[in-house]
Amino acid sequence: MAGVAGGNDFQWCFSQVKGAIDEDVAEADIISTVEFNYSGELLATGDKGGRVVIFQHEQESKNRPHLRGEYNVYSTFQSHEPEFDYLKSLEIEEKINKIRWLPQQNAAHFLLSTNDKTIKLWKISERDKRAEGYNLKDEDGRLRDPFRITSLRVCPITHIVDIKPANMEELTEVITAAECHPHQCNVFVYSSSKGTIRLCDMRAAALCDRHSKFFEEPEDPSSRSFFSEIISSISDVKFSHSGRYMMTRDYLSVKVWDLNMENRPVETYQVHEYLRSKLCSLYENDCIFDKFECCWNGSDSAIMTGSYNNFFRMFDRNTRRDITLEASRESSKPRATLKPRKVSTGGKRKKDEISVDSLDFNKKILHTAWHPKDNVIAVAATNNLYIFQDKIN
Amino acid sequence: MLGRGVKRKWSCLADLEAEALPAEKQKNGEEGPGDEGGFHVAPSESDMSHLQQRQLVLGLCLEKLQHYQAGVELSLRRSVLLINTLRQIQEDMQSDGVETCTSETLLNDVNADSCLLRDDVREDMPVTCPGCSEGDGDDLPLSPPLSPEFPSQEANSSADQPRSLPPATISSFSDAVNAMGYLSDLALDDIFEDIDTSMYETSDLPSAWAAGSLWPISVSLWADEDVKMRPSSHASAGSLQSCLMDLNELDHIMEILVKS
Numbered sequence: 001m002a003g004v005a006g007g008n009d010f011q012w013c014f015s016q017v018k019g020a021i022d023e024d025v026a027e028a029d030i031i032s033t034v035e036f037n038y039s040g041e042l043l044a045t046g047d048k049g050g051r052v053v054i055f056q057h058e059q060e061s062k063n064r065p066h067l068r069g070e071y072n073v074y075s076t077f078q079s080h081e082p083e084f085d086y087l088k089s090l091e092i093e094e095k096i097n098k099i100r101w102l103p104q105q106n107a108a109h110f111l112l113s114t115n116d117k118t119i120k121l122w123k124i125s126e127r128d129k130r131a132e133g134y135n136l137k138d139e140d141g142r143l144r145d146p147f148r149i150t151s152l153r154v155c156p157i158t159h160i161v162d163i164k165p166a167n168m169e170e171l172t173e174v175i176t177a178a179e180c181h182p183h184q185c186n187v188f189v190y191s192s193s194k195g196t197i198r199l200c201d202m203r204a205a206a207l208c209d210r211h212s213k214f215f216e217e218p219e220d221p222s223s224r225s226f227f228s229e230i231i232s233s234i235s236d237v238k239f240s241h242s243g244r245y246m247m248t249r250d251y252l253s254v255k256v257w258d259l260n261m262e263n264r265p266v267e268t269y270q271v272h273e274y275l276r277s278k279l280c281s282l283y284e285n286d287c288i289f290d291k292f293e294c295c296w297n298g299s300d301s302a303i304m305t306g307s308y309n310n311f312f313r314m315f316d317r318n319t320r321r322d323i324t325l326e327a328s329r330e331s332s333k334p335r336a337t338l339k340p341r342k343v344s345t346g347g348k349r350k351k352d353e354i355s356v357d358s359l360d361f362n363k364k365i366l367h368t369a370w371h372p373k374d375n376v377i378a379v380a381a382t383n384n385l386y387i388f389q390d391k392i393n
Numbered sequence: 394m395l396g397r398g399v400k401r402k403w404s405c406l407a408d409l410e411a412e413a414l415p416a417e418k419q420k421n422g423e424e425g426p427g428d429e430g431g432f433h434v435a436p437s438e439s440d441m442s443h444l445q446q447r448q449l450v451l452g453l454c455l456e457k458l459q460h461y462q463a464g465v466e467l468s469l470r471r472s473v474l475l476i477n478t479l480r481q482i483q484e485d486m487q488s489d490g491v492e493t494c495t496s497e498t499l500l501n502d503v504n505a506d507s508c509l510l511r512d513d514v515r516e517d518m519p520v521t522c523p524g525c526s527e528g529d530g531d532d533l534p535l536s537p538p539l540s541p542e543f544p545s546q547e548a549n550s551s552a553d554q555p556r557s558l559p560p561a562t563i564s565s566f567s568d569a570v571n572a573m574g575y576l577s578d579l580a581l582d583d584i585f586e587d588i589d590t591s592m593y594e595t596s597d598l599p600s601a602w603a604a605g606s607l608w609p610i611s612v613s614l615w616a617d618e619d620v621k622m623r624p625s626s627h628a629s630a631g632s633l634q635s636c637l638m639d640l641n642e643l644d645h646i647m648e649i650l651v652k653s
Contacts, residue, residue, distance in 0.1 A: 172477055174470045193470055226450045226481060230474050280446060284453055289471055 046096025306365025
């Protein structure tokens with residue numbers, strides 16, 4: 001079966017799954033962000049309970065060279081705690097919204113983690129290089145933690161963009177996502193709930209109220225509905241590794257934009273168009289507000305995003321082929337090839353297809369990550385982290 | 394509406410109301426774990442007319458904006474999207490009111506195939522509905538039949554005796570503001586403390602609504618269900634409902650009451 005991002009011989013297969021198997025999912029265990037570091041050696045996840053788990057890729061053992069190697073737990077720490085803002089009578093969730101790795105400059109690893117209120121910079125260093133194997137206990141006999149995790153700075157936040165209107169009652173648009181350009185550190189983009197993207201240059205002004213570029217696709221009047229604005233709300237924006245493109249995710253599609261063309265995207269990929277006729281139901285059960293993320297592969301030739309029923313989708317930008325795969329325990333046998341899935345939209349449902357009405361909207365893949373160099377992907381399915389890789393022939 | 398793959402018919406508005414009820418129990422947070430093993434969507438909604446959908450979305454919108462009362466926090470993004478949807482519905486209703494015939498004549502047709510429910514109303518009859526244009530003996534009297542549940546007494550009394558908004562409404566307004574998050578710095582409770590209902594002219598309320606001052610209000614357009622499901626907010630329903638009665642919602646509410 002022809003695959004995506006690698007040619008005709010390419011196939012995705014199961015590698016590992018992390019997390020509890022229980023049917024009852026603890027809310028705190030729900031994964032809220034996944035991120036590879038720059039080399040792909042480390043993979044970090046954040047969860048609703050405010051914890052960060054870092055996995056490290058272990059080299060293939062000499063005994064089993066056909067295996068690419070596995071990701072095993074490297075470090076775990078409590079990044080954020082729930083807070084209560086007494087002034088506003090609001091609880092601030094400890095959920096980790098985002099993790100970003102800093103480029104590695106020495107033996108220590110640095111990452112940023114954030115919840116709704118506070119961004120923290122963490123330094124993870126191995127305390128004792130020789131900790132492996134011996135001398136793991138200190139004088140008191142307690143097991144020494146081989147890692148030192150230091151929280152470095154909790155800085156006051158400087159506002160760069162403020163779109164709050166003078167009168168709060170006039171608020172009709174909010175910022176939904178933002179990202180810095182991978183090469184030009186003074187450039188960043190932010191997306192809005194109305195489906196627009198603004199590119200700003202921090203060299204122009206301290207407060208980037210005026211954008212340098214404004215990206216918006218004109219609305220198709222024939223598809224206008226009460227849900228048009230909600231589904232146009234951008235849930236994620238990601239620059240390509242090259243820095244020449246950016247990708248946005250709205251409820252039903254993924255769009256690739258050329259930074260030099262503001263009036264429309266250069267590519268549009270339908271993630272689950274069959275949901276368009278179900279928007280009223282999805283509005284009722286709040287699924288229409290789900291925020292899906294998207295990611296590029298290392299060479300920017302393919303993009304990936306999640307969907308419902310634990311499905312995730314990949315699009316090859318060159319061949320225009322796409323594939324739907326599922327993260328499930330059933331297909332989690334070691335090195336088992338993932339079978340492409342299909343949702344039947346017409347009247348007749350073929351043998352292996354699943355009908356739209358049977359999709360489980362509780363099982364949503366919101367967070368995915370692609371290894372910066374290799375064909376290894378991490379897919380977060382509620383409280384489980386799946387790792388898939390290409391088949392090495 | 395959230396069945397487990399069970400086919401349902403969308404033949405009339407009453408079915409829509411019935412579907413809306415079980416969905417309430419299945420609402421979760423944004424990334425919540427599943428209950429009883431997942432939920433699904435109903436079969437295609439293409440059978441729903443524009444008006445039916447608008448009615449449903451309007452009710453759901455208000456329901457969701459009121460959800461903070463049940464302890465579920467609304468994110469700023471979601472609040473803004475919901476309020477924008479409400480504005481869009483209101484604009485749609487206002488433009489609708491210009492084209493179609495008066496609510497009274499529409500409501501007079503108690504037939505199951507009333508013109509309001511037919512998809513072809515807007516295309517075939519830009520100005521009047523069959524009840525108006527035919528003008529034969531089948532027409533009922535012009536005054537709309539009021540069902541016993543219709544709070545007309547409340548509407549009349551509150552119009553005659555101006556009184557301040559009940560505390561439940563004030564607290565629900567300020568709760569809504571709090572639910573909006575960090576950027577909110579309005580003291581709406583101060584604003585609404587001494588306001589008389591007589592200040593709400595019928596023309597003012599729609600314009601205030603359009604301006605975006607429609608914070609979550611403790612009122613439901615489905616009078617019966619509101620009593621059953623949210624007894625705490627029903628106390629405030631009467632006075633505000635009297636204001637809303639004068640808006641274009643009148644025809645929709647009457648339609649529901651007539652059907653039930």
